Each structure stands twice: as C-alpha cells, then as structure tokens.
Amino acid sequence: LPPRVGGLGPADRRREIFLVWFGFRLDLWWEKRRGAKMVRGKTQMKRIENPTSRQVTFSKRRGGLLKKAFELSVLCDAEVALVVFSPRGRLYEFASSSMKNTIERYKTVTKDNLGRQTVQQDIEKVKADAEGLSKKLDALEACKSKLLGQNLEECSIEELQSLEVKIERSLLGIRAMKTRRFEEQLSTLRQKEMKLRQDNEELYSQCQKEQHSALEAAAPPAPATLAALPAPVTLAEQGQQVVDVETDLFLGLPGTGRS
Numbered sequence: 630l631p632p633r634v635g636g637l638g639p640a641d642r643r644r645e646i647f648l649v650w651f652g653f654r655l656d657l658w659w660e661k662r663r664g665a666k667m668v669r670g671k672t673q674m675k676r677i678e679n680p681t682s683r684q685v686t687f688s689k690r691r692g693g694l695l696k697k698a699f700e701l702s703v704l705c706d707a708e709v710a711l712v713v714f715s716p717r718g719r720l721y722e723f724a725s726s727s728m729k730n731t732i733e734r735y736k737t738v739t740k741d742n743l744g745r746q747t748v749q750q751d752i753e754k755v756k757a758d759a760e761g762l763s764k765k766l767d768a769l770e771a772c773k774s775k776l777l778g779q780n781l782e783e784c785s786i787e788e789l790q791s792l793e794v795k796i797e798r799s800l801l802g803i804r805a806m807k808t809r810r811f812e813e814q815l816s817t818l819r820q821k822e823m824k825l826r827q828d829n830e831e832l833y834s835q836c837q838k839e840q841h842s843a844l845e846a847a848a849p850p851a852p853a854t855l856a857a858l859p860a861p862v863t864l865a866e867q868g869q870q871v872v873d874v875e876t877d878l879f880l881g882l883p884g885t886g887r888s
Contacts, residue, residue, distance in 0.1 A: 683716070684716075687715060687716070691713055691715075691721060694711065694713065695711065695713075695721070695723050698711045698723050698725075699723065699725075702725035707725070708725055708726055708731055708734075709723070709724070709725045709731075710722075710723070710724045710725070710728055710731035710732065710735075711723040711724070712728075775788075775792055776792065776795070776796065
C-alpha cells in the first residue's frame with residue numbers, strides 16, 4: 630500500500646518514504662539471502678573431485694562432528710567414542726571416558742548380540758527343517774497308504790492309473806530280484822552238493838583202504854569176500870542214478886543205513 634503522506638510536512642514525508650523504501654529493499658535482500666541459503670543447502674552426496682575443496686570440507690565437517698560428539702557426551706551423559714581417518718590416513722579420535730574401555734564394551738555387547746542372533750537363527754532353522762520333514766513324512770504316509778490300497782476314495786482316475794503303473798513296475802522288480810535270489814541259492818546248493826560228493830568219495834576210499842588193511846593183517850581175504858565188496862560209484866554214475874540229493878553227511882558203506 631502507498632504510504633499515507635497527507636497532512637505531514639516535507640521532512641516527515643521524506644522520512645516515511647525512505648522508511649518504506651528501506652523496508653522494501655530489506656525484504657528483497659532477506660528473500661535473496663534465504664533463497665541463496667536454500668540453494669547452498671542442497672549438497673549432492675558424491676565424492677568431491679577437487680582435492681582442495683575436499684580437504685576443506687573434511688576439516689570443517691570433522692570439527693563439527695567432534696564438537697557434536699563432545700556436546701552429546703556432556704549434555705546427555707553418554708559414553709561416546711569417535712574415530713576418524715583422513716584420506717591421507719591420519720587419525721582423529723574423541724572419547725568421553727576411555728577409548729580402550731569403550732571399544733571393549735562395544736566388542737562385548739556386539740558379541741552377545743551376535744550370539745543371541747545366531748542362536749535365534751539356529752532355532753528358526755531347526756523349526757523350519759522340522760516343519761519340512763513333517764510335511765514330507767505326511768506325504769510319504771499318504772503315498773504308502775495309497776500303494777497299500779487304502780484311502781483311495783479321493784483319488785482321480787489319473788492318480789489311480791499312475792498307482793497301477795507304479796505297482797506293476799514294483800512287481801516286475803520284485804520278481805526279477807526273487808528270480809536272481811533263487812538262482813544264487815541254487816548255485817550255492819549245487820556247489821555244496823559237489824563238495825559233499827567229493828567228501829563222500831574220499832571217505833569211501835579211506836574206509837575201503839582201512840578194510841583192506843584190516844583183512845590183510847588178520848588173514849588172507851577169500852575170493853568170495855573180495856567179490857562181495859561193492860565197486861566205488863563215480864560222480865557221473867551218481868548224477869545219473871540220484872534224482873533227489875541228500876546233502877546230509879554220514880559215515881558208513883554205501884547201501885547201509887544211518888546209525
């Protein structure tokens with residue numbers, strides 16, 4: 630609004646006009662200054678490329694950081710420890726009590742927190758593993774019951790066909806393994822049979838030799854007695870005559886009963 634200059638003297642009018650003009654200029658200056666401050670406040674968070682500007686900024690902000698740390702320790706009675714390394718490797722530090730004690734306290738607290746976090750993570754992992762195993766066990770139990778022909782009411786035609794194919798494959802595998810076991814058992818029995826026949830022949834030969842020795846020592850054997858002794862049976866003749874093989878081992882002459 631224009632100043633009210635009516636009814637005033639020339640000097641008063643000039644003074645009031647000057648005050649209005651000065652206030653207007655002051656407002657402009659203040660607005661410009663506030664705008665300039667706002668523009669300077671928008672600092673981009675990136676590395677300063679100019680080494681001189683970077684060093685000046687580091688010095689200013691380092692001082693402000695150390696000052697804030699000191700104020701925080703005094704005003705709030707807090708234990709503060711600050712460590713800063715310059716780009717050239719120079720150390721700047723501040724500690725409200727003792728840097729060593731503060732670092733040891735920090736290590737103790739972080740170690741305890743890390744231990745608690747590790748235990749909690751292990752517990753959560755064990756719980757997750759237990760839940761996964763429980764789900765797998767339930768699925769296996771359901772599949773087992775279906776393979777046994779139980780709880781088939783909710784199965785669709787496709788699931789029943791799939792179960793049928795699985796069972797047929799299982800039967801083929803079981804029968805093949807059964808045949809293989811029978812063949813192995815038969816081969817083992819044949820080997821035992823051959824071993825028993827060999828042992829029988831050896832025992833028969835030994836018994837015959839002992840009888841001859843006994844007869845020769847007692848008296849000359851009569852021709853009828855020697856002719857009455859049966860001839861030894863070979864393996865080929867035993868294979869042709871014997872159909873059912875007895876695998877039990879007994880001592881005695883062929884044709885005599887077991888004692």
